[in-house]
Amino acid sequence: MVNPAILTVDDDPAVSRAVARDIRRRYGDRYRVVRADSGDAALAALRELKLRGEQVAVLLADYRMPQMNGIQFLEAAMDLFPQARRVLLTAYADTDAAIDAINVVDLDHYLLKPWDPPEEKLYPVLDNLIEAWLATPDATATETRVIGHRWSAPSFAMRDFLARNLVPFRWLLADEPEGERLLTAANFTAADVPVVITPDGKALATPTEADLAAHVGLSTTPASDFYDVIVVGAGPAGLGAAVYAASEGLRTVLVEQRATGGQAGQSSRIENYLGFPEGVSGAQLTDRARRQALKFGAEILSTREVVGLEAAGTARLLRFGDGTSLAAHSAVLATGVSYRMLDAPGLAELTGRGVFYGSAATEAPSCSGEDVYIVGGANSAGQAALHFARYAHRVNIVIRGDSLASSMSRYLIEQVERTPNITVHPNTEVVGGSGEEHLERLTLCQRRTGSTRTVDTSWLFIFIGAEPRTNWLDGVVSRDERGFIVTGPALLRDGQRPAGWSLPRDPYHLESSLPGVFAAGDVRADSVKRVASAVGEGAMAVTVVHRYLEAQ
Numbered sequence: 275m276v277n278p279a280i281l282t283v284d285d286d287p288a289v290s291r292a293v294a295r296d297i298r299r300r301y302g303d304r305y306r307v308v309r310a311d312s313g314d315a316a317l318a319a320l321r322e323l324k325l326r327g328e329q330v331a332v333l334l335a336d337y338r339m340p341q342m343n344g345i346q347f348l349e350a351a352m353d354l355f356p357q358a359r360r361v362l363l364t365a366y367a368d369t370d371a372a373i374d375a376i377n378v379v380d381l382d383h384y385l386l387k388p389w390d391p392p393e394e395k396l397y398p399v400l401d402n403l404i405e406a407w408l409a410t411p412d413a414t415a416t417e418t419r420v421i422g423h424r425w426s427a428p429s430f431a432m433r434d435f436l437a438r439n440l441v442p443f444r445w446l447l448a449d450e451p452e453g454e455r456l457l458t459a460a461n462f463t464a465a466d467v468p469v470v471i472t473p474d475g476k477a478l479a480t481p482t483e484a485d486l487a488a489h490v491g492l493s494t495t496p497a498s499d500f501y502d503v504i505v506v507g508a509g510p511a512g513l514g515a516a517v518y519a520a521s522e523g524l525r526t527v528l529v530e531q532r533a534t535g536g537q538a539g540q541s542s543r544i545e546n547y548l549g550f551p552e553g554v555s556g557a558q559l560t561d562r563a564r565r566q567a568l569k570f571g572a573e574i575l576s577t578r579e580v581v582g583l584e585a586a587g588t589a590r591l592l593r594f595g596d597g598t599s600l601a602a603h604s605a606v607l608a609t610g611v612s613y614r615m616l617d618a619p620g621l622a623e624l625t626g627r628g629v630f631y632g633s634a635a636t637e638a639p640s641c642s643g644e645d646v647y648i649v650g651g652a653n654s655a656g657q658a659a660l661h662f663a664r665y666a667h668r669v670n671i672v673i674r675g676d677s678l679a680s681s682m683s684r685y686l687i688e689q690v691e692r693t694p695n696i697t698v699h700p701n702t703e704v705v706g707g708s709g710e711e712h713l714e715r716l717t718l719c720q721r722r723t724g725s726t727r728t729v730d731t732s733w734l735f736i737f738i739g740a741e742p743r744t745n746w747l748d749g750v751v752s753r754d755e756r757g758f759i760v761t762g763p764a765l766l767r768d769g770q771r772p773a774g775w776s777l778p779r780d781p782y783h784l785e786s787s788l789p790g791v792f793a794a795g796d797v798r799a800d801s802v803k804r805v806a807s808a809v810g811e812g813a814m815a816v817t818v819v820h821r822y823l824e825a826q
């Protein structure tokens with residue numbers, strides 16, 4: 275992390291050098307001294323520091339400067355760094371002006387020049403001011419900042435993207451003072467949000483996910499154009515495949531359309547994954563797996579959606595949404611499943627503005643003290659209910675069936691029952707939602723009686739089962755009637771190999787109807803939809819990739 279700055283501004287070069295020298299001598303190991311020779315130059319330096327997310331601890335400004343005097347400068351600087359301590363450097367004749375400044379710019383101190391020896395006249399003052407600054411919230415780490423509107427789908431999408439890619443960021447509302455200050459420093463207005471300020475100070479207004487990924491250190495372009503194996507989808511299955519493939523010496527690239535971790539990355543607590551007796555959050559598991567894959571030399575590409583697959587001789591060619599392609603000897607399809615949409619009037623328009631698919635973990639703290647509705651009765655809904663119950667006034671689980679027993683694991687049902695602010699509404703359906711700027715109310719229907727009622731809420735989280743998004747594989751590999759990829763012995767019909775199969779052997783386990791293309795995890799027909807089985811299939815797929823490559 276870059277050291278916080280102490281900024282001095284004086285139009286007299288000799289005095290300016292002397293001030294900087296004295297400060298550096300005592301504070302140079304912990305603070306960066308930034309020197310400017312006019313108020314304008316100092317403000318430009320402050321704007322740059324602000325955009326880079328750096329901190330300013332103390333501002334020292336000479337009173338008598340042409341164009342902009344020290345008080346005017348400090349007043350303008352307060353808009354950018356209100357927590358920085360402010361010192362005016364004055365000659366004896368200017369003490370009246372300095373005293374007036376105490377009110378105008380909330381001056382912390384005025385220093386009479388010259389201050390020799392600094393040990394007596396300068397350092398004790400600065401020591402106190404730095405100590406006071408260290409107690410302010412500004413003395414925190416540098417990070418990516420997102421400035422947006424509370425109820426805005428694009429602002430939510432940006433935060434969700436960063437959170438799911440494990441990029442630390444600070445969320446600021448455009449109408450909060452700090453948000454306004456950052457927008458001004460970046461020459462943007464509230465009309466331009468969401469605006470992302472990257473750790474190196476770049477300001478991006480409504481960036482695409484690919485643009486944002488590239489600016490926050492996520493890789494988006496492959497280093498090579500040919501690999502031993504391309505893994506598509508970076509959920510547990512894809513990450514598992516990438517770790518095993520790279521650790522076993524295969525040139526491996528893992529391609530993800532949105533965020534590493536897949537569905538598991540959205541889980542607030544996975545309690546049944548081997549080796550984590552206290553449970554592990556999806557974010558933690560993803561972070562570890564991602565680092566492990568990178569450690570072994572796998573490349574991970576983010577924000578790259580694969581939209582096509584074809585055989586080109588023995589190579590397998592994957593096409594991206596932007597028209598570019600990538601080739602390999604083999605491919606592992608680990609594209610998982612995505613939530614089904616809840617088809618009720620009003621909900622589509624409010625998605626991202628109170629209506630969310632999955633747990634949208636970034637929203638939990640905002641639900642503080644409010645009523646939250648969750649649709650769905652599977653484990654994912656149960657985990658989310660427990661997570662939101664820590665913040666919300668009441669969490670309401672809406673299910674169509676009689677009870678959670680048929681769809682949720684026993685350990686989760688027990689936890690739900692033990693949590694006093696969770697209520698389960700059986701035989702109930704959400705049949706509509708409405709609101710102006712954001713979701714304000716839901717219509718619930720009692721399925722037995724057909725009666726409806728309206729409840730006030732700003733929060734609906736939907737977990738209603740999932741489907742594979744594999745249309746892009748139509749005609750390329752065999753899929754079942756629901757779109758899951760059929761593999762291995764299941765491809766044989768009355769002992770016959772699938773149409774177009776070109777090799778003198780049956781498909782291996784996990785191999786699709788296109789030789790050298792394997793499927794692992796939730797996207798595979800008849801797979802167990804669990805983290806452990808997805809990771810296991812990812813690892814197994816690599817073993818069969820080896821077998822396939824050896825026979826080539």
Ligand SMILES: Cc1cc2nc3c(=O)[nH]c(=O)nc-3n(C[C@H](O)[C@H](O)[C@H](O)COP(=O)(O)OP(=O)(O)OC[C@H]3O[C@@H](n4cnc5c(N)ncnc54)[C@H](O)[C@@H]3O)c2cc1C
Nearest residue numbers: 507509510511531536537580610611654795796803804805
């Ligand atoms: C909230 C929640 C909680 C859960 N809790 C548990 C639990 O406690 N225990 C448990 O065992 N299981 C749990 N599950 C289920 C578990 O997460 C899944 O079974 C597991 O994630 C499946 O892994 P996967 O890698 O096969 O697919 P996914 O996790 O679905 O990952 C697939 C990835 O592929 C990417 N992708 C899709 N299409 C493309 C494309 N065309 N191009 C590039 N990338 C693409 C997706 O963006 C996604 O990141 C939970 C699921 C959810 C949603």
